[in-house]
Amino acid sequence: MIQRLNCPACLKPATAIFARAYSLPPLRDMIAASGLGPKLGGLDYEVRACNACELHFQTWVMSDDELESWYSPPRDDESFMSEIGSQKLHWFAHQTEEILVLRQVCPTPTPRVLDFGCNWGKWASMALAHGCDVYGVDVNRDASRFCASRGIKMVTFEEARSLRFDFINVDQVVEHLSAPLEVTRALGACLKPGGLMKLSTPHNPALPARLRASRPDDQSVLNAKTLDALFPLMHVNLFTPDALRVLAAGVGLDEFQQPLLTWLGAGQMWNLPRQFNRNVTVPFKRWRGRGTYLWFQKGDTTNPSLRPQ
Numbered sequence: 001m002i003q004r005l006n007c008p009a010c011l012k013p014a015t016a017i018f019a020r021a022y023s024l025p026p027l028r029d030m031i032a033a034s035g036l037g038p039k040l041g042g043l044d045y046e047v048r049a050c051n052a053c054e055l056h057f058q059t060w061v062m063s064d065d066e067l068e069s070w071y072s073p074p075r076d077d078e079s080f081m082s083e084i085g086s087q088k089l090h091w092f093a094h095q096t097e098e099i100l101v102l103r104q105v106c107p108t109p110t111p112r113v114l115d116f117g118c119n120w121g122k123w124a125s126m127a128l129a130h131g132c133d134v135y136g137v138d139v140n141r142d143a144s145r146f147c148a149s150r151g152i153k154m155v156t157f158e159e160a161r162s163l164r165f166d167f168i169n170v171d172q173v174v175e176h177l178s179a180p181l182e183v184t185r186a187l188g189a190c191l192k193p194g195g196l197m198k199l200s201t202p203h204n205p206a207l208p209a210r211l212r213a214s215r216p217d218d219q220s221v222l223n224a225k226t227l228d229a230l231f232p233l234m235h236v237n238l239f240t241p242d243a244l245r246v247l248a249a250g251v252g253l254d255e256f257q258q259p260l261l262t263w264l265g266a267g268q269m270w271n272l273p274r275q276f277n278r279n280v281t282v283p284f285k286r287w288r289g290r291g292t293y294l295w296f297q298k299g300d301t302t303n304p305s306l307r308p309q
């Protein structure tokens with residue numbers, strides 16, 4: 001286990017706002033799948049607030065080895081196909097929408113893209129279908145093998161560092177990382193000048209206030225639904241939009257204003273009421289940089305059309 005006392009996004013000091021023993025039955029049940037119960041004897045599920053950047057994070061996190069064993073349960077192709085079959089069509093529509101936007105923003109005929117933490121390749125396979133040159137990284141060995149069999153170029157994180165990408169998809173990943181600043185810095189170094197990185201994470205601005213208000217004898221917050229955005233050992237970092245901006249700025253990336261009309265035009269499945277509503281509202285959220293879904297850009301002083309807005 002690794003102990004984090006300072007903010008892992010900006011390295012500034014942080015203050016503990018909530019602590020409960022991992023040995024309490026609700027917490028013990030939540031971390032049972034990690035197999036780390038014995039290592040956590042005497043430790044607390046502790047949440048800290050950064051004094052500088054709005055990040056909330058868990059003090060104790062898994063080392064890379066411990067993380068890999070939790071995120072690498074054996075999977076066979078049948079289970080991946082079954083998971084694909086259970087996806088809602090509008091979830092595929094969201095990948096298509098986003099990739100249509102990126103294809104219009106990146107001027108390259110076949111953008112080289114990296115799906116960092118690609119799982120079974122939901123985003124990566126859609127990027128492949130839309131003409132991208134697609135690379136993937138995932139700690140799950142079976143997921144890597146499955147993605148490779150579907151045409152995605154699977155590489156290790158080390159191998160990815162020697163490549164340069166037009167777009168890096170970091171979707172629902174940085175909330176899991178023990179060292180998000182270091183990983184984001186390494187990924188930023190893999191961007192071509194003018195290249196883009198998407199950072200998206202769960203968003204629950206109400207949870208820290210709920211934890212702060214909880215009295216020491218009150219265990220009502222200790223359930224998976226309430227704690228989801230800071231799920232013990234799993235969602236170890238809880239970002240606000242500004243905390244994501246601080247993370248990106250710390251590695252030299254500029255916020256990229258997403259184009260409103262392009263997002264409006266890329267909306268899919270207007271025949272579904274939920275999509276009709278989403279296709280109208282989400283482009284404005286993207287354009288205004290609301291929520292924990294943001295795009296960032298590596299500066300390119302040679303191309304005026306790609307300057308940050």
Ligand SMILES: [Zn+2]
Nearest residue numbers: 007010050053
């Ligand atoms: Zn911070």
